[in-house]
Amino acid sequence: LMNPTCGLALSAPLNVVATTGMIADLIQNVGGFVVNVNSIMGPGVDPHSYRHTRADILTMTKADAVFYHGLNLEVQMFEFFDQLSAKQTVMAIAGAIDTSKLLAYDDYENAHDPHIWMDPLIWAETIDPLVDKLCEIVPEKSDILKANAAAYLDQLYELNSYSEEVLSSVPSESAILITAHDAFAYFGAAYDFEVTGVQGISTNSEAGLYRIRELVDLLVDRNVSAVFIESSVSDRNIRALIEGAAARGHTVSLGGELFSDAMGPVGSYEGTYIGMIDHNVTVIAKALGGNVPARGWQNKLGLDT
Secondary structure (H helix, E strand, O other), X not given: OOOOOHHHHHOOOEEEEEOOHHHHHHXXXXXXXXXXXXXXXXXXXXXXXXXXXXXXXXXXXOOOEEEEOOOOOOHHHHHHHHHHOOOOEEEEHHHHOOHHHOOEOXXXXXXXXXXXXXXXXXXXXXHHHHHHHHHHHOHHHHHHHHHHHHHHHHHHHHHHHHHHHHHOOOOHHHOEEEEEEOOOHHHHHHHOOEXXXXXXXXXXXXXXXXXXXXXXXXXXXXXXXXXXXXXXXXXXXXXXXXXXXXXXXXXXEEEEEEOOOOOOOOOEHHHOHHHHHHHHHHHHHHHOOOOOOOOOOOOOOOOEO
């Protein structure tokens, strides 16, 4: 007799395209062997300003499904997504999140901060809508998808617990996170950190001299000891803060590089969503006086996977 599972195991995986590495990693964890995932934006790529290429268009039009973030993150691509959705499955994974859990974007009416991946518990809420959409496409694989999703959800809860533990070890007066742009508001809300960026939510905004002076005052007045650069944003403004504070007689160190709008190198632990957040949390806590394991939650930081 033929094994009834053989057809499932040997069937071709879904050809899925994601915009960001975070979404691609999410789909891979949920989809497993059911999907073959390609990410358009790699490490160090800024999704706020990314414009799709001809190769991207070809890749997406040939895909079985395309998943993007939404909330105006990939704003340069939205017109194309609207056109593509008339022909094939296209989904904004942040679109299903209850807006009461989203942070307002003050610069635009009825708009929200897109950086939801900075809070693992909010990011976890994209899983069920993603599973529902994949199950619509391949209902015969629903049991596999749901089991994978449940296992990954458990990992995100554990990641959040680690984050709470190490970040709570930072002295309350030192829980001030200053970065290149406002990508960490959800992080601040989740872990009780005061967060500010030199630029706004979008990296397309320019930081003026007044903003730099304002933040130098903050560094000096609050005795902030460290600031952070981001892998996908120029470090020019952060270095201007350090120099400005030094001119005022206050030493500020570079606390490290954080992953904000893109994950780490492909093939590394930091090139996964869990590794990205583990890295950020560990680097922030260590630089601001917290107690952290040398290689982070899973003892993998700085090691290739």
